[in-house]
Amino acid sequence: MSTLNSNPIISIKNVYKTYVGKHRKGFFKTEYREVHALKDVTIDVHRGEIFTLLGPNGAGKTTLVKILTTLLLPTRGTAFISGLDVLSESSKVRRIINAMLMGERSTYWKLSGRQNLEFFGALYYMDPKDIEEKIEELSKALKISDIIDRPVESYSSGQKYKLAFAKALINDPIVLFLDEPTATLDPRSANEMREMIKKTNKRGTTVFLTTHNMLEADELSDTIAILDFGQIIAVDTPQALKDQFLTEELIHVDIKVDKPINGIIPKLIELPGVTNASQRIPSGQGEFPSVALTTKEDDAIISSLSILHQNNIRVLGLSTKQPSLEDVFLALTGRTLSEDTSKREEVAVDA
Amino acid sequence: MHNEVFLPSKTTFRGNITIVKSIVKQQLAVLRAYWGASLMSILIPLMFVLIPIMIGRSVSPNYEQNFQQNTGATDAEAYLVIGAVFWAMMVGILWDFGTYLREEQFQGTLESVMVTPVSRYVLALGRGLFSLTFGLVSSFISITIGLLIFSPDVLFSFTFVRIMTVFLLIIVSYFPMIGMSLLVGTLVIKFKDIESVINLLQWVLGTLMGVFFSIAALPWGFRVVALLFPPTWGLNDARAILLSTPPVVVMLGFSNYTQGLLLDTAITLAIGIFWSLVGFFLFIRILEHAKKGSGLGEY
Numbered sequence: 165m166s167t168l169n170s171n172p173i174i175s176i177k178n179v180y181k182t183y184v185g186k187h188r189k190g191f192f193k194t195e196y197r198e199v200h201a202l203k204d205v206t207i208d209v210h211r212g213e214i215f216t217l218l219g220p221n222g223a224g225k226t227t228l229v230k231i232l233t234t235l236l237l238p239t240r241g242t243a244f245i246s247g248l249d250v251l252s253e254s255s256k257v258r259r260i261i262n263a264m265l266m267g268e269r270s271t272y273w274k275l276s277g278r279q280n281l282e283f284f285g286a287l288y289y290m291d292p293k294d295i296e297e298k299i300e301e302l303s304k305a306l307k308i309s310d311i312i313d314r315p316v317e318s319y320s321s322g323q324k325y326k327l328a329f330a331k332a333l334i335n336d337p338i339v340l341f342l343d344e345p346t347a348t349l350d351p352r353s354a355n356e357m358r359e360m361i362k363k364t365n366k367r368g369t370t371v372f373l374t375t376h377n378m379l380e381a382d383e384l385s386d387t388i389a390i391l392d393f394g395q396i397i398a399v400d401t402p403q404a405l406k407d408q409f410l411t412e413e414l415i416h417v418d419i420k421v422d423k424p425i426n427g428i429i430p431k432l433i434e435l436p437g438v439t440n441a442s443q444r445i446p447s448g449q450g451e452f453p454s455v456a457l458t459t460k461e462d463d464a465i466i467s468s469l470s471i472l473h474q475n476n477i478r479v480l481g482l483s484t485k486q487p488s489l490e491d492v493f494l495a496l497t498g499r500t501l502s503e504d505t506s507k508r509e510e511v512a513v514d515a
Numbered sequence: 516m517h518n519e520v521f522l523p524s525k526t527t528f529r530g531n532i533t534i535v536k537s538i539v540k541q542q543l544a545v546l547r548a549y550w551g552a553s554l555m556s557i558l559i560p561l562m563f564v565l566i567p568i569m570i571g572r573s574v575s576p577n578y579e580q581n582f583q584q585n586t587g588a589t590d591a592e593a594y595l596v597i598g599a600v601f602w603a604m605m606v607g608i609l610w611d612f613g614t615y616l617r618e619e620q621f622q623g624t625l626e627s628v629m630v631t632p633v634s635r636y637v638l639a640l641g642r643g644l645f646s647l648t649f650g651l652v653s654s655f656i657s658i659t660i661g662l663l664i665f666s667p668d669v670l671f672s673f674t675f676v677r678i679m680t681v682f683l684l685i686i687v688s689y690f691p692m693i694g695m696s697l698l699v700g701t702l703v704i705k706f707k708d709i710e711s712v713i714n715l716l717q718w719v720l721g722t723l724m725g726v727f728f729s730i731a732a733l734p735w736g737f738r739v740v741a742l743l744f745p746p747t748w749g750l751n752d753a754r755a756i757l758l759s760t761p762p763v764v765v766m767l768g769f770s771n772y773t774q775g776l777l778l779d780t781a782i783t784l785a786i787g788i789f790w791s792l793v794g795f796f797l798f799i800r801i802l803e804h805a806k807k808g809s810g811l812g813e814y
Contacts, residue, residue: 183809230810233630237806258632265630269623274548275541286537287631289530315548331627 173339173370174209174232179241181227181394201227203394205241209339209387214361214371216381218489219391220501225374226265228391229343232372233263246338259288262337264345268324270331273317277308277327280316281334288335295334302330306360322353329360339370346380358384376501378489390493397496406487409495414439417457417465420481421472424453428475432468437461441468452480531637538641539648546649556607556653561661564599567727568592568665586729587760593669594758595727596661601750602726603657604650604685606717608692611646613699613713626810635802639795643693651685673757681753687780691745691787694794701801724750731766745790748783752776 181202187195201224209215217225230236232243234254243250248257264270271280278299285295303309306326311319316327325345332340342361346354361384365371375381381388382402389399398405425443432441432455440458457468465482472479493501546553571578571591582591619625628638662670699713706712723741725733730741730751741747748763755762755776764782765775 230626233626235626235629235806236810255632255634258630261630263626263630265626266623270627272541272545272622272624274545279541279544283537283541284627284631286534287628287633289527289534289632292533 171211172208173211174207174215174243174245174372176205176207176228176232176243177241179205179228179231179238179243181224181231181236182239201394202231202238205391205394205396207389207396207399209370209372211370212365212368213386214365214373214384216385216388217372217374217391218376218378218381218388218493218501219374220376220499223376223391224394225376225391226343227394229263229265229341229372229374233261233265233341234258235265259335260338261341262332262335263341263343264328264332265341265343266328267345267348268321268328270328271316271324273324274315276315277303277312277319277330280327281312281330284331285334290335298334298336299330302333305363306330322349322356325349325353325357326360329357333364333369337369339372340364342371342373344374344376346375346377354380378493378501382489388489390496392493392497398492402489405489405492409492414487414491415459415462415465416485416487417455417459417468418483418485419455419457419468419472419479420452421455422452422478422480425455425472425475425477428471428477429455431471432457435459435464435467435471437464438468531634534633534637535641535644538638539645542642542645542649553649553653556603556649557657557660560596560599560603560657561664563603564595564661564665567595571595585732588754588758590666590669590758593662593666594754594760596658596665597754597757598724598726598750600654600657600661601685601746601753602721602724604654605692605720605724605746607650607653608646608689609696609699609717609720610713611649612642612693612696614703614710615642616700617703635799636795639693639697639798646693647686647689650689651682654685669758677756680756684749684752684756684780684783687749687783687787689749691783691790694787694791695745697794697798698790701797704801704805720744720746723747726750729760729766730763743786745783745787748779748786752779752783755779 179202180200183199183201185197185199187197189195205224205228207215217228219225227236231238232245232250234250234257237251245257246260248260250257271277272283275283281299281302282292282295285298286292290298299312303312306329308323308326308330311323316324319327329345332342345361346357349357358380361371361373371384373381373384385402387399388402388405390397390405398409400408424445429441429443432438437460438457439460440456442456444454444456446453455468455472457464459465465484469479469482490501493499571582575581579591582594583589586594588594616625619628659670699716702712723733723737723744724730724747725741730738730747733741742763751760751763751766754760755765762769762772762775762779764778765772769775769778
């Protein structure tokens with residue numbers, strides 16, 4: 165990851181966003197309800213970093229990205245990108261940024277990849293010669309040279325994402341916004357996308373990313389802001405977040421066994437240091453049951469293996485996992501990141 | 516926070532022209548992918564005009580004489596063909612331009628375009644120019660085929676100057692249609708699924724512009740409303756040039772034919788400017804309004 169500059173390239177101060185939704189109550193009556201999508205969001209993003217907004221679905225991540233990309237106006241608050249006000253200087257802001265907001269749907273499927281890039285390049289007032297050079301550079305870098313002249317509708321999902329990513333880089337943006345860039349990708353394509361993001365960042369582009377995938381956030385980010393119910397609840401480097409919020413060093417252990425261990429789980433929970441123990445029953449043929457154990461002490465692992473041995477259970481394998489951002493989120497909110505929080509509390513307002 | 520920023524590109528006039536060209540080029544590429552739709556836009560007015568022509572021929576072999584008495588047109592079928600093609604062109608704009616943003620919303624490309632620095636006016640202009648070019652070409656083909664089938668004598672009597680004048684008239688009455696289509700576009704964005712409203716509007720438009728009859732046949736209340744529509748003037752003037760029927764102001768009592776035609780064109784232009792300004796103003800307002808709410812990406 166590139167060296168960070170102390171001068172913030174994105175500065176968000178006390179941003180609020182409230183949506184007002186209409187609900188018909190009978191034929192003549194309409195009730196208006198407010199949903200507070202963002203509440204007092206204040207963040208600084210530094211030049212050259214990968215900044216990740218991590219939060220569950222419905223936390224307000226996309227709303228914030230849309231405000232920064234000038235697609236939405238905040239209800240209150242200010243935001244600057246490279247010193248430009250996203251409210252009063254939106255046209256200038258749009259010249260130095262780019263975004264991938266709708267994933268594979270960001271491009272025209274009836275056109276070829278090249279036609280798409282030529283079109284979007286022109287919308288950035290680029291010289292046709294520069295556009296062609298950029299297309300060559302991007303198609304080589306993203307390995308889409310062989311498909312660039314084919315209609316986008318014939319691309320695979322991963323290839324469509326690559327083209328959308330190329331479109332987002334066509335104008336060499338100073339800040340690149342990526343809204344859930346791997347959300348619907350298969351693991352291999354998601355990996356490729358993450359590599360592309362890293363390479364882009366290494367070339368000096370500041371990346372503002374949203375995701376609800378904690379592994380992705382952990383792997384890519386210089387800084388992570390955790391957003392929950394429209395509020396920033398923590399901002400720091402991934403390691404600092406773990407250090408700060410996981411005061412107890414938890415170890416997640418996965419022990420693969422040869423048969424179900426009904427009745428032994430309570431014994432494991434009683435072991436000193438063990439905070440949680442559960443059994444996973446295989447869903448398919450040829451798979452084995454496993455025991456998921458969370459402990460604060462190394463000794464508990466040896467003790468649990470010994471209990472399994474005493475009960476004639478063969479251990480087929482054992483793996484440990486370090487604490488993750490999921491644990492940080494759990495420690496902060498008492499919920500997991502996979503929970504959908506899009507059903508917000510709505511407040512009825514006068515019309 | 517206010518430090519000097521290097522802006523990599525300049526939004527010059529020449530740059531905007533290049534963008535308009537790119538939008539037209541992009542739309543043409545999309546059109547190539549949907550070539551069947553282009554064919555339909557040529558065939559629809561021809562199929563549409565068959566109905567009144569066949570009714571006329573069935574009612575009386577001398578229906579053209581009666582038609583001439585009421586409209587001043589020496590060739591009823593040429594009159595109907597021109598009406599149908601003009602109507603199809605205007606309806607095409609209404610649909611094409613009115614549902615432009617909605618289509619982009621569905622495709623998912625609207626936000627990709629809106630996040631670029633290009634002005635919304637330039638976008639509308641580019642899309643409008645494509646629509647005009649497409650409308651002119653398909654109308655030219657339709658009218659040529661229609662007249663070849665129903666009134667070849669009229670077709671061969673057209674001079675180059677007359678055809679060019681009609682093209683000019685179409686352009687004059689076309690831009691106000693962009694304004695009106697933008698109005699429809701704002702309705703589509705505001706109220707979402709109102710395709711049925713556009714469906715109804717196209718028939719209202721056809722009736723008011725006098726697609727198969729002279730607007731003199733309309734009850735006076737309808738005639739007043741019809742005169743507020745630029746296509747009414749455009750169509751009647753196109754017929755006046757090609758078929759020597761009376762221009763609108765002559766129908767209303769003005770005596771000089773040539774001056775009447777010029778006056779008609781001036782009025783068309785004035786109404787056109789009014790509708791275009793209203794349309795563009797509301798269009799931009801609705802875009803700004805959407806930004807205050809949940810944005811244009813929401814559908």
